[in-house]
Amino acid sequence: MFRMKRRTALLMAGLSVGLTLYAAGQRTWAAPDKPDKPAGPPAVKNVILFVGDGMGTAHRDAIRLATKGITGELEMDDMPYSGLIHTNSADPKSFITDSAAAATAIATGVKTYNGAIAVDLQGKPVETILEQAKKAGKATGLVTTAQVTDATPAAFGAHTAKRSAQSDIAKQYIEQTKVDVILGGGEDYWYPAGQPGYYPDHPAEDPEEGSKGTQGNLVERAKQLGYTYVRTADELKQATGRKLLGLFANEEMFQQRPEGEGDVYNPAVPLPDMTKKALDVLSQNKKGFFLVVEEEAIDEMSHENNGPLMIKAGQQLDEAVAVAKQYAKRHRDTLVLVLADHECGGLTVETPGGADESGDGKTISGEDGPFSIAHSAQTFALDWTTTGHTAADVPLTAMGPGAERFVGVYENTRIHDILEQVLFAKNRR
Numbered sequence: 001m002f003r004m005k006r007r008t009a010l011l012m013a014g015l016s017v018g019l020t021l022y023a024a025g026q027r028t029w030a031a032p033d034k035p036d037k038p039a040g041p042p043a044v045k046n047v048i049l050f051v052g053d054g055m056g057t058a059h060r061d062a063i064r065l066a067t068k069g070i071t072g073e074l075e076m077d078d079m080p081y082s083g084l085i086h087t088n089s090a091d092p093k094s095f096i097t098d099s100a101a102a103a104t105a106i107a108t109g110v111k112t113y114n115g116a117i118a119v120d121l122q123g124k125p126v127e128t129i130l131e132q133a134k135k136a137g138k139a140t141g142l143v144t145t146a147q148v149t150d151a152t153p154a155a156f157g158a159h160t161a162k163r164s165a166q167s168d169i170a171k172q173y174i175e176q177t178k179v180d181v182i183l184g185g186g187e188d189y190w191y192p193a194g195q196p197g198y199y200p201d202h203p204a205e206d207p208e209e210g211s212k213g214t215q216g217n218l219v220e221r222a223k224q225l226g227y228t229y230v231r232t233a234d235e236l237k238q239a240t241g242r243k244l245l246g247l248f249a250n251e252e253m254f255q256q257r258p259e260g261e262g263d264v265y266n267p268a269v270p271l272p273d274m275t276k277k278a279l280d281v282l283s284q285n286k287k288g289f290f291l292v293v294e295e296e297a298i299d300e301m302s303h304e305n306n307g308p309l310m311i312k313a314g315q316q317l318d319e320a321v322a323v324a325k326q327y328a329k330r331h332r333d334t335l336v337l338v339l340a341d342h343e344c345g346g347l348t349v350e351t352p353g354g355a356d357e358s359g360d361g362k363t364i365s366g367e368d369g370p371f372s373i374a375h376s377a378q379t380f381a382l383d384w385t386t387t388g389h390t391a392a393d394v395p396l397t398a399m400g401p402g403a404e405r406f407v408g409v410y411e412n413t414r415i416h417d418i419l420e421q422v423l424f425a426k427n428r429r
Helices: 002-029 057-067 098-110 128-136 151-157 167-175 218-224 232-238 271-282 298-301 309-332 413-424
Strands: 034-038 046-052 081-086 138-145 181-185 228-230 243-246 287-296 335-340 348-350 367-371 381-385 394-397 406-413
Touching: 002 298, 034 181, 046 309, 057 309, 057 348, 057 367, 098 128, 098 151, 098 413, 128 138, 128 151, 128 167, 128 287, 128 413, 138 151, 151 167, 151 287, 167 218, 181 271, 218 228, 218 243, 232 271, 243 271, 243 309, 271 287, 271 309, 271 394, 287 309, 298 309, 298 406, 309 367, 335 413, 406 413
Parallel strands: 046 287, 046 335, 081 406, 138 181, 138 287, 181 243, 228 243
Antiparallel strands: 081 394, 335 394, 348 381, 367 381
């Protein structure tokens, strides 16, 4: 009996010490102003999501070498957290994704078939993270050097079984999703065939371009719905208000062709300027915003194995990222992500000279360069192995509250899931 009492006493004493230590630990963990509650993840008010379309690891390396040199860092790489993304689609014919399926996975958390815009394998619409942000009262924006209705921005702001239905996508933007800021190219899909807008049909740089809208005059419709419409860099600078539509080219804001065959990268409004204006407008919303910024020319120039203009486009993306990072440093509740939807071109970075291992020199895919390395007498070459997309994983870099959650190797659908958690406090750890 004595032994039993002694064991009981020791057990109770141990339990008391354990509870004391636990309580002390809880007090250490708790936020100073709320000692009875554990501190949670920092709040995310704003998200700026950059998509370098087609930008794999080698693309980043080439842009870095040409811009910052061997030991320098791009703005998009000089961020505290990084991850690696699997990009495959759920297409039964090809697991190698296109931009539509990849962007849909990122925007909705659902894998789908190539060509799908925010619909699942059965063609059923799936709510996007941008739509969720809008429902939460946040401002929303889409900025791109492609058509504003192209696959990547479309997957965040519209739903359609076919990415080619760009006039339908435009109509959804302004009437259903009600995206607050829309900036980029693609004026042709906002005006009916035979009724050109500010940018004339059949321009000399691409005679095939021309108005081809199927939903009436959507620019006039946007104005009726309260959008300020701008067409030039000067008009963009002067624009005011909280709803803004800017269309700055017939189609893409560049001409994607092989080197020396009419290739041009000279957007009427540079991507950094569009990004800054979007932030100025969206930040008027006290509940925050969700902004997608895409540099499309990285992908389009990679399809053409055009190294010089791929690098030039990447440099513009990096300058836009710098704009966002400066904003985020002033607004600590802003999460900034830089990623790609897929890799394009099967690109590697090599020493110039020697045999071209990628082919017989008669095809477009081959060695490209040499390119100068910044702050160095050295050069590098690019070796393209395809003009199409590949299954290579793509890098992600992140800064701001919640950025640590993007560390690791994972499916592209996880990006949506993490954004949902940090924005809307769903399943927070």
